[in-house]
Amino acid sequence: MSRIIDKTAAELAADIREGRLTSVEATTAFLDRIAAVDGTIKAFLHVDRDGALATAAEVDAAIAAGETVGPLAGVPIAIKDVVVTKGLPTTAASKILEGWIPPYDATIVERIKAAKMPILGKTNMDEFAMGSSTEYSAYFKTLNPWDTGRIPGGSGGGSAAAVAAKMAPLAIGTDTGGSIRQPGAVTGTFGAKPTYGGNSRYGLIAFSSSLDTPGPVSRNALDAALLHEVISGYDPRDSTSIDAPVPPVVEAAKTGANGDLTGVKLGVVREFESTYDDAEQGVVDAFRQSVDQLAKLGAEIVEVSCPSFAYALPTYYLIAPSEASSNLARYDGVRYGLRAGDDGKHSLEEVMSLTREAGFGPEVKRRIILGTYALSAGYVDAFYGKAQKVRTLIKQDFEKAFTQVDAIISPTTPFVAFEFGARTGDPYQMYLADLYTIPTNMYGGPGVSVPVGLSEGMPVGLQVMGPVLGDDITYRVAAALESTQDVLLADTAPELEGK
Amino acid sequence: MSTISREEVAHLARLARLEVTDDELDAFAGQLDVILQSMKTLAEVDTDGVQPTSHAVPLVNVFREDQPQPSLPRDAVLAGGPDTAEDRFRVPRILDEEA
Numbered sequence: 221m222s223r224i225i226d227k228t229a230a231e232l233a234a235d236i237r238e239g240r241l242t243s244v245e246a247t248t249a250f251l252d253r254i255a256a257v258d259g260t261i262k263a264f265l266h267v268d269r270d271g272a273l274a275t276a277a278e279v280d281a282a283i284a285a286g287e288t289v290g291p292l293a294g295v296p297i298a299i300k301d302v303v304v305t306k307g308l309p310t311t312a313a314s315k316i317l318e319g320w321i322p323p324y325d326a327t328i329v330e331r332i333k334a335a336k337m338p339i340l341g342k343t344n345m346d347e348f349a350m351g352s353s354t355e356y357s358a359y360f361k362t363l364n365p366w367d368t369g370r371i372p373g374g375s376g377g378g379s380a381a382a383v384a385a386k387m388a389p390l391a392i393g394t395d396t397g398g399s400i401r402q403p404g405a406v407t408g409t410f411g412a413k414p415t416y417g418g419n420s421r422y423g424l425i426a427f428s429s430s431l432d433t434p435g436p437v438s439r440n441a442l443d444a445a446l447l448h449e450v451i452s453g454y455d456p457r458d459s460t461s462i463d464a465p466v467p468p469v470v471e472a473a474k475t476g477a478n479g480d481l482t483g484v485k486l487g488v489v490r491e492f493e494s495t496y497d498d499a500e501q502g503v504v505d506a507f508r509q510s511v512d513q514l515a516k517l518g519a520e521i522v523e524v525s526c527p528s529f530a531y532a533l534p535t536y537y538l539i540a541p542s543e544a545s546s547n548l549a550r551y552d553g554v555r556y557g558l559r560a561g562d563d564g565k566h567s568l569e570e571v572m573s574l575t576r577e578a579g580f581g582p583e584v585k586r587r588i589i590l591g592t593y594a595l596s597a598g599y600v601d602a603f604y605g606k607a608q609k610v611r612t613l614i615k616q617d618f619e620k621a622f623t624q625v626d627a628i629i630s631p632t633t634p635f636v637a638f639e640f641g642a643r644t645g646d647p648y649q650m651y652l653a654d655l656y657t658i659p660t661n662m663y664g665g666p667g668v669s670v671p672v673g674l675s676e677g678m679p680v681g682l683q684v685m686g687p688v689l690g691d692d693i694t695y696r697v698a699a700a701l702e703s704t705q706d707v708l709l710a711d712t713a714p715e716l717e718g719k
Numbered sequence: 720m721s722t723i724s725r726e727e728v729a730h731l732a733r734l735a736r737l738e739v740t741d742d743e744l745d746a747f748a749g750q751l752d753v754i755l756q757s758m759k760t761l762a763e764v765d766t767d768g769v770q771p772t773s774h775a776v777p778l779v780n781v782f783r784e785d786q787p788q789p790s791l792p793r794d795a796v797l798a799g800g801p802d803t804a805e806d807r808f809r810v811p812r813i814l815d816e817e818a
Contacts, residue, residue: 323795416775430774459781460774534758545735552736554808559801562811569736571811577738585737586747589728590754592735606761608771613764615772648753664775688776 224249225386226711229295229443232389236294237283243276243294247338250296254340254387257716261363263372263382265301266309267341272296275338282336291470292446293336298388300379301342302349303434304423305329308339312425313357314347316579317557326423327458328392328434328451335450340388343378347581348548349399349427351375352653355644356583364407365713366678370637373403373653379437380407384713390447391437396428397536398633398657400435401669405632405681408671408709410438410698412448413657415689416664417462420455426547428540429460431661439710441476441670441699445469448691464689467666472692476699482518486697487625490525495655499634502675507631510672510682510701514629517700522625526617531610532659537651538594538607539662545591548584551576586647611662618663622687627697630656632669632681656683666691670698671709679709722755723748 224246227235235241251269258264279294299305302312304322306329311317325333332339346356354362354377364372365385372381379391380403393400395413404411412435419434426432436447452466488511496504515521553559553575561574580588594603621628633653643650660667665688669681682701684694702708725748732739732747739747793806802809 320799323791323799417778456781456783460776460778462776528764531761531764534761537754538758538761549736553801554810555796556799557801562802564812566811568811568813570738573733573736573738576736577740580737582743582746585732585739585743586750588735588737589731589747590751592731593723593727593751593755596731596734602762603758605771606764606766608773609766609769610761610764611772612769613766615775646753647750648757651754662772662775 225253227389228440229292229389229438230446232295233292233446236279237289239283243279243338244273246294247272247276247296250340250388257385258387260368260716261365261381261385261387262360263343263362263378263385263387264298264341265311265313265344265359265378268308268339271308272338272340275336279336290335290450292450294338295389296338296340297332298340298343298379298382298391299329300345300376300391300393302345302394302425303329303392304425305339305342308342310342310425312348313345313359314579314581314584315358315558316551316576320556324423327420327455329423331451343376343382343391345378346375347584348425348544349375349394349396350544350583350587352398352402352650353643354378355640356581358581361640364637365716366408367637370639370678371406373406373637375399376403376437380404380409380411383409383437383439384710385716389438390443392434392451393437394424394432394434395661396431396433396540397661398654400437401657401667401681401683402633402653404437404669405671406637406679408679408713410440410444410668410670410710412436412444412668412694413660413666414448414452414691415462415666417460418466418689418691419452420458420461422455422457428543429547430543431540440702440708441668441695442470442473444668445473445695462689467689467691469692469695472696473699476696477703479517479700479703481514481697481700484519484627484697485522485625486514486519487522487524487621487628489529489628489630490523491527491529492630492656495634499631500636500675503631503635503680506673506675506680507682511629513701513704514697517704524621524624524628526621526659528610528613528617529659532614532662533651533655535607535610535614535662536654536658537590538603539611541587541591542594542604543591545588545595548588551579583647614659614662618659618665618687627693628685629697630683630685632656632683636675636678636680660685664688666694668694668698670701672701673709723751
């Protein structure tokens, strides 16, 4: 473990701050790693070598001048392509935004820049964050560094693969139904979906506005917590931003690393038990071993009942596509990106339809049609309205459970990374990847995925869900589990051949 | 019995301004049927008297002083458009030439 790219973000930050390493050296090491392995993994849609090195040089100059810098200053980061970055191409992995250069930064990007973190580039994803495998990127597939015949999860497969392959120590993801946590689970990385409203959505390309949440991707809980604190907090430009103190996640990750969970009550969901028959045995086994492990660390394991969780998946697939069909109406071929069929013979409406047909991929079209259906007159009460009411029941299940326990644990996803093409033919099979992650999005609370073991040689993640604004407990439990691993699971990924 | 017909999918695609192909119609009709069947399970849930949730975290209206602030530079915004002219986005013909 002597290479720069093997260091955690916390180690890199300390080395840079204390003069053992320059940010230019660190950033160069990750850019070189990208040059060596991303031809194979294809995690990045765009790499900004010059921009990253310019920021790195500024950090080094600031430190040399004796300035006080933030906790992650000089540590490079990759950003999911659904987050707008001023002057850097941003497409949400869609052809409809090909060539668009945003004229502004998302709030979380402003905060990353203010923290003096060099931005390495933009990562691949399922188009508009719709998918669980990154196979729906309009550009190319991203490969799982653990087995290049398998998917890296989705929608944030690029961010997860970049961190798993040590092309970046940190990355930003977004999570609407599991898009940070499921890629984390299947690539052996750590991913956190913060409390909804704890992080600004300003500058996130909208998919489902009542669910979309940006969050950190890393190799361990402490690194994610450090990034969490950089990007979080109230933003007046996001009307659903919560004006409350950021939960003390860094402190919680450090406390958790002591490996003592005495007095912590952890819930296991009774209604998930019946789904384990359809989940992969290796995933269920790894989860049960982790439950035993947590009990050994002093946690009290309590069964909680959340009967409405059984309806979370259909509820999500009514609410999210409904919001998406409305949000994606803005791609009309007028203000950004693509325009098709504008030959002087087609009307505005025809040009709009031709543009959207040419610019959107199959999953996006499916969800727009589904959302249009769920919102259409005659169906809106039976579908969208009903889903909103079931969402209330899911929320109430969480609220009741959190009167009994401090956090809830489950597998992150029912199966390890599957092979390319295995689920694209049947969208519903793809949707099942988010079976355990979706309830938290419905409720708005935080959820993290921490690597806990292997099944068939592929990583398995455990999910820790907390109450709204209780992000700290999820980090504490995850860090406690990490403390039981001699070597972090993320650091046991197969070494990739450079080329 | 299928919940959604090919014709219905074509109608929805028109409403959503998607010029879908025949092949897509065939594929989507079958796939959407599977998805919609799963959603029918929601009908089992007793939601009498349950208030709908439209947002995860309860919020009240947020007010601020109405103060002018700089907006994005016009040229930077127009630069992202597929077709611009005379400092505006140019759009295809909306009205008939005779009109």
